[in-house]
Amino acid sequence: xxxxxxKVMDNPFIICxxxxxxxxxxxxxxxxxxxxxxxxxxxxxxxxxxxxTLEKEEEDIKAASRALDEAYxxxxxxxxxxxxxFIRVNDLTSSTRDVWLRMIIGDKSAWGKSFAEEALRxxxxxxxxxxxxxxxxxxxxVTNKRALKFxxxxxxxxxxxxxxxxxxxxxxxxxxxxxxxxxxxHKK
Numbered sequence: 001x002x003x004x005x006x007k008v009m010d011n012p013f014i015i016c017x018x019x020x021x022x023x024x025x026x027x028x029x030x031x032x033x034x035x036x037x038x039x040x041x042x043x044x045x046x047x048x049x050x051x052x053t054l055e056k057e058e059e060d061i062k063a064a065s066r067a068l069d070e071a072y073x074x075x076x077x078x079x080x081x082x083x084x085x086f087i088r089v090n091d092l093t094s095s096t097r098d099v100w101l102r103m104i105i106g107d108k109s110a111w112g113k114s115f116a117e118e119a120l121r122x123x124x125x126x127x128x129x130x131x132x133x134x135x136x137x138x139x140x141x142v143t144n145k146r147a148l149k150f151x152x153x154x155x156x157x158x159x160x161x162x163x164x165x166x167x168x169x170x171x172x173x174x175x176x177x178x179x180x181x182x183x184x185x186h187k188k
Contacts, residue, residue, distance in 0.1 A: 010076070011025075013073060016119065018078055021075055028083060029061055032057050068093060070092060071087075085116070086104060088101070089101050089123070092131065100137050120154055133182065135180065135182070137177070138151065142174040143168065162176075
């Protein structure tokens with residue numbers, strides 16, 4: 001008989017079926033640094049041109065924990081308490097109730113297994129129904145076909161193009177701007 005392996009969740013903030021989200025901690029800095037420096041992930045998301053250092057990631061985590069308008073959450077698999085990514089939300093205190101969201105599933109072994117969908121859906125429920133947020137905004141590179149498809153599947157609408165705003169491999173590429181309103185999320 002196979003035993004199920006469960007660990008106690010460490011500081012859960014949002015609990016999902018297969019994972020939970022908790023505030024990012026200083027001990028997460030090395031995982032985040034690894035994801036930010038991964039060549040494939042850098043091509044898919046905006047991290048800056050310089051290598052991420054452990055010190056820079058630690059300072060960023062400290063700053064985020066002090067911010068009153070930001071939620072920086074680690075996505076953790078329940079089965080083994082393994083961090084697989086993060087979701088970061090800015091402008092939570094905006095009078096327009098419009099927040100900016102960034103997310104990454106940095107652990108490539110977790111790709112294609114519905115973790116991103118489950119985590120994002122849970123965060124959107126928290127934003128829309130607990131915090132009364134009106135809209136969520138995000139952007140992704142036109143070259144990131146997987147993200148474009150994913151955000152549309154999640155109900156986000158393409159709202160605009162930042163023309164040639166991303167430089168990669170000697171070529172300028174567009175960034176697609178997405179938005180999702182609470183009433184659109186509710187319909188799904």
